[in-house]
Amino acid sequence: MLRVQISKELRAADSPAFSLQVSEEFPLGFTVLFGPSGAGKSTLLDCIAGLLVPDQGRISLDGEVFFDAGRKVSLPTSKRNLAYVFQSLALFPHLSAEENVGYGLASVGATERSERIARILGAFHIEGLRKRKPRELSGGEKQRVALARSLVTQPRALLLDEPLTGLDSGLRQAILQDLREWNTANRIPILYVTHNREEVDAIGERVVALVDGRVRETGLPRSVLDAPRAAALAQAAGFENLLWARVVEHRESDGVMHVELDGSKCALEIPLGSAQPGEAVQVAVRAGDILLATEAPRALSARNVLPGIVESLETRGALVVVEVVAGVRFTVHVTPGAARSLQLAPGRTVWLVLKTHSCHVVT
Amino acid sequence: MSFDAILLSLRLAGIVSVVLLAIALPLAYWLAFTKWRGKFLFESVVALPLVLPPTVIGFYALIAMGPHGPLGKLWQSLFGRGLAFTFPGLVLASLLYSFPFAVQPLVASFESLDRRLLDASSILGAGRLRAFVRVIVPLSWSGLLTSVVLTFAHTLGEFGVVLMVGGNLPGVTRTASIDIYDRVQSLDYTGAHRMALLLLVIAFVVLSIVYALNRRVWSPWTAR
Numbered sequence: 001m002l003r004v005q006i007s008k009e010l011r012a013a014d015s016p017a018f019s020l021q022v023s024e025e026f027p028l029g030f031t032v033l034f035g036p037s038g039a040g041k042s043t044l045l046d047c048i049a050g051l052l053v054p055d056q057g058r059i060s061l062d063g064e065v066f067f068d069a070g071r072k073v074s075l076p077t078s079k080r081n082l083a084y085v086f087q088s089l090a091l092f093p094h095l096s097a098e099e100n101v102g103y104g105l106a107s108v109g110a111t112e113r114s115e116r117i118a119r120i121l122g123a124f125h126i127e128g129l130r131k132r133k134p135r136e137l138s139g140g141e142k143q144r145v146a147l148a149r150s151l152v153t154q155p156r157a158l159l160l161d162e163p164l165t166g167l168d169s170g171l172r173q174a175i176l177q178d179l180r181e182w183n184t185a186n187r188i189p190i191l192y193v194t195h196n197r198e199e200v201d202a203i204g205e206r207v208v209a210l211v212d213g214r215v216r217e218t219g220l221p222r223s224v225l226d227a228p229r230a231a232a233l234a235q236a237a238g239f240e241n242l243l244w245a246r247v248v249e250h251r252e253s254d255g256v257m258h259v260e261l262d263g264s265k266c267a268l269e270i271p272l273g274s275a276q277p278g279e280a281v282q283v284a285v286r287a288g289d290i291l292l293a294t295e296a297p298r299a300l301s302a303r304n305v306l307p308g309i310v311e312s313l314e315t316r317g318a319l320v321v322v323e324v325v326a327g328v329r330f331t332v333h334v335t336p337g338a339a340r341s342l343q344l345a346p347g348r349t350v351w352l353v354l355k356t357h358s359c360h361v362v363t
Numbered sequence: 364m365s366f367d368a369i370l371l372s373l374r375l376a377g378i379v380s381v382v383l384l385a386i387a388l389p390l391a392y393w394l395a396f397t398k399w400r401g402k403f404l405f406e407s408v409v410a411l412p413l414v415l416p417p418t419v420i421g422f423y424a425l426i427a428m429g430p431h432g433p434l435g436k437l438w439q440s441l442f443g444r445g446l447a448f449t450f451p452g453l454v455l456a457s458l459l460y461s462f463p464f465a466v467q468p469l470v471a472s473f474e475s476l477d478r479r480l481l482d483a484s485s486i487l488g489a490g491r492l493r494a495f496v497r498v499i500v501p502l503s504w505s506g507l508l509t510s511v512v513l514t515f516a517h518t519l520g521e522f523g524v525v526l527m528v529g530g531n532l533p534g535v536t537r538t539a540s541i542d543i544y545d546r547v548q549s550l551d552y553t554g555a556h557r558m559a560l561l562l563l564v565i566a567f568v569v570l571s572i573v574y575a576l577n578r579r580v581w582s583p584w585t586a587r
Contacts (some may be wrong), residue, residue, distance in 0.1 A: 051482050077485040090483040093503045103497070104487030153487060 002157050002189045006047055006067070020044060020213040023057075026189040028156075030203050033193045034225070035210035039192040042087075044210070045159045047192070049084045050077035055149060061156055061189075076094040084159040091134040097121075097145045098130040104153040117263055124178050137205035140171045147175070147315055158190045169198060176202050197238050200225060209233050216223030220329040225292040231282050231362045239284035239360070240331040247277045256303075256356055259283065264327020269303040270359040284360045287333040291324065294342050304354040306330075310346055313339065320344075330356035365554075367534050369493070369541035369561070375450075375538060376518040379457045380511050383465040387510060391469030392495065413463050421527025424456040428528065448530045453538075456528040457518050466511040472506025473499060505576040516569040520562060 004021040012018075018146065037103060045054040046052040049344070050066065053074055059067040066075045091100050098117060105113045121127045124144040134142060141165055164172045176199070183190060188325045192203060200207060201220050207224040209217040211232045217224045225237040234242060245259035245268065255272050259281060268283065275281045297305060308326030317323075320339040322332045330352055334344070394402060394409070412420055427434040428446040434455070438446040446452040476499060484494040502505065522540040529536030531545065539558055546555035 049482075051485075077482070078487075078490055081488065082486060084483075084486045086479050086483070088477075088479050090477065090479040092480060092483075092498060092502075102497050103484070103489070106489065106493060149487070274466060 001028070002048070002059075002061050003056075004044070004048060004059050005189065006054035006059060008043065008047055008052065008056075009021075018043075018213060020047070020054075020211075022213075022215055024208060024218075025216055026191060027206075028187045028189055029183065030190045030192055030205040031192055032200050032203055032205065032206050032207045032221070033210060034195060034200060034236070035216075036232050037195065039210040039232075040213040042161055043159055043213075045191060045193060048157075049082055050075060050322050051082055051161060079104075079155050081153070082159060083153060083155035083157070085146050085161065086155070087162045087165060089144055089146040089163070091149070093140060094148055095133075096130065097126065097132050097134075097141075100134070100145055101152055102151045103149065104250045111251065113264070116152050120148045124148045124175075125183055128142055140167055140175065142169065143175060144178075147179065151186070153185070155188065157188050159193075160191065161193045162195075162222060164199060165196070168222050172199065173202060192211040195236050197225065226352060227360050228284065228362055231284070234284035234360065235363045238286060239263065239362075240287035240333075241283075241285040241290075242362070243275055243283045243328060245281055245283050245296050247273075247275045247279050249277055261328050266327045268306075268354065268359060269356050270314075270361060271357055273361040275361065280360050284362045285330075285354060285358055287331045289355070289358035290332045292324070292334055292338070292342065292344070293351040293353060296343075296347065297353060298353055300353045302352065302353045304352075304356065304359070306352040306354070308352055309351055310344055310348045310350055312346055315339075323353060324350060365539075365542050365558070368537050368539045368558070371450075371534065371537065372519050372539040375453060375457060376515045377463055379518045380515045382454070383458055383461060383514050385398075385505070387462075387465040387469055388500075391466050391473055392499070394470050395473035396464070409466050412460050412461050415459075415575055417460060417521065417523025418527055421456060421524040424459060424524065424528050425450075428452050428455070438565055447528060448532065448536060450529075450535055453525060453529040456524050457521060460521055460524045461514045461517045464517045465510050467546055468506045468509040468513060469503065472503040472509075508576055509573050512569050512573055516566055519565060520535055553558055 003025050004289050007019065007021045009019045010018060018040065020043050022044055033044065035041055043052065047054050048066070048293065053066060054069065056069045057067070058065065058069070066080055086200055086317040095103065101117050101120060101333070102113060105116065106117065121130065124139060124147055126144045126148060129137060129141055131144065134145070137145065144342065146163065154248055164175060167175070168182055194200060204221060207219060207221050209224050209228070209230070216230045216233060217228070228234040228237050228239070244262040246262065248258045248260050248267065248270060250257045251318060252272065254325050256269050257272050259268050259270055260266070261268065270283060273281065293313065296307070306326040308330065311323040311325050311329070313322055315336060320334050320336055322334060322339070322344060324330045324332055378471055394405060405532070425447060426432050428438070429435045430439070430445060435446045478511070481494055481504070484498050491495070507532065520540055522544070525538050525541060531537050531541055539562055543555050543558045546558070
């Protein structure tokens with residue numbers, strides 16, 4: 001168990017003051033640190049690793065104190081026996097893959113050393129790359145070497161700062177699978193920083209959501225990311241539509257409330273929240289949760305149908321991003337086939353269909 | 364051409380380069396990585412010989428090395444002879460004179476290292492010395508070579524400091540640049556020409572090496 005209770009203020013000449021205040025326990029296995037960029041995820045990892053010294057608080061791992069401001073204890077990074085894979089990976093460019101992996105094993109005897117290197121290279125499927133220098137490795141190979149280099153030291157906790165950024169999703173899944181297998185044999189806390197929704201789902205365990213240096217939510221990915229309660233998180237979690245609205249009335253018997261979108265006369269029915277009539281709320285809706293119709297739909301279970309006009313279309317891979325103006329601008333994702341058969345084009349009149357429970361109130 | 368003078372200059376430059384590298388490495392490491400706010404004072408001291416006239420350095424060095432100066436007295440008590448106008452005295456003064464040329468390329472090259480590599484090294488349990496030997500030095504080799512080569516070339520061509528501290532004793536303190544001066548004084552233009560041309564060629568070769576290195580013409584690690 002990794003226990004962190006720290007505060008750290010960062011001052012930089014070119015950015016506003018930032019403070020990190022975290023009090024959290026990280027059990028064995030994966031914990032995803034999720035949050036928008038600038039939320040303090042990397043700062044938190046740097047504090048745990050001892051690369052940054054917190055102003056206040058305490059950090060301990062399995063009872064061993066790494067840092068205690070009150071007792072003026074701060075164990076040097078090299079003595080914490082952690083593994084930390086940076087986003088940049090920081091492989092030593094002048095050393096071969098094998099020498100990189102062996103770097104942390106200076107105090108281990110030659111026989112055990114070569115055994116351990118062989119075992120970890122096998123676990124991450126990179127035996128064939130031993131003699132290659134980092135610049136001769138592909139992106140995915142580099143990531144595997146960086147993981148192997150960190151884990152061969154038998155660390156007591158693993159810190160991963162967006163280690164799989166820039167890989168295609170197949171490769172990402174394969175590396176995550178290797179990491180998961182390694183973790184079943186070596187139970188240690190793993191802190192995994194990402195703002196990639198797909199990685200969060202692939203890991204599927206505990207999520208700690210950071211916003212502005214504070215922990216905003218913790219729980220399973222579904223509860224944290226599918227119904228985020230913070231606007232900054234909603235944006236990071238892929239809610240393309242964040243709309244300001246004003247509460248009109250509560251319908252407590254139906255478990256819903258009606259709101260009116262700012263800047264338009266559109267009314268929406270959304271799940272009942274704590275905001276009182278007259279108060280302002282922010283409503284988050286995923287672009288993929290909105291249906292488009294080219295005729296006014298009737299006899300539908302969805303409660304929100306808004307007329308609008310297509311403003312623009314943009315194809316991004318297997319996805320068409322449609323901007324629709326319905327008093328306010330909505331972003332809607334449809335498939336290329338749907339865009340074709342509906343003959344979507346700028347200027348066309350459409351109806352937006354939103355289920356009540358696709359609308360999330362955030363703060 | 365006076366081979367004595369050339370050999371003496373090469374010997375002086377060689378010794379000074381090696382000794383300065385040993386002194387400059389730890390100092391440059393400290394200058395590059397310390398977070399102490401007063402380090403600018405040290406940076407100024409290191410850079411002083413760049414702006415001071417060589418005669419000023421030579422003058423203070425001569426006083427310090429004279430029979431009543433602290434260095435001179437120390438040397439006398441250790442070895443039983445004087446320091447001024449000797450080869451060791453020349454080496455000492457040259458160390459001062461070439462100091463910035465040894466230190467500054469190292470500092471620049473250490474500062475340009477990716478700090479995350481050093482973070483990675485300490486996370487992998489390596490202490491500072493191991494990081495220095497295994498990561499910092501191998502990745503700063505062009506800075507190291509620049510430092511040695513510049514020191515060598517600069518020491519080879521010094522005049523004012525040598526004249527102040529060493530005088531002009533053939534085979535002991537008469538270096539190539541002093542030899543040229545001597546020959547011009549005695550109107551031996553042919554001899555002066557040969558020596559001057561030799562120094563010019565050496566200086567050009569050395570600077571070509573430095574610039575090629577800093578353009579990473581031969582760098583083995585970075586991808587082209």
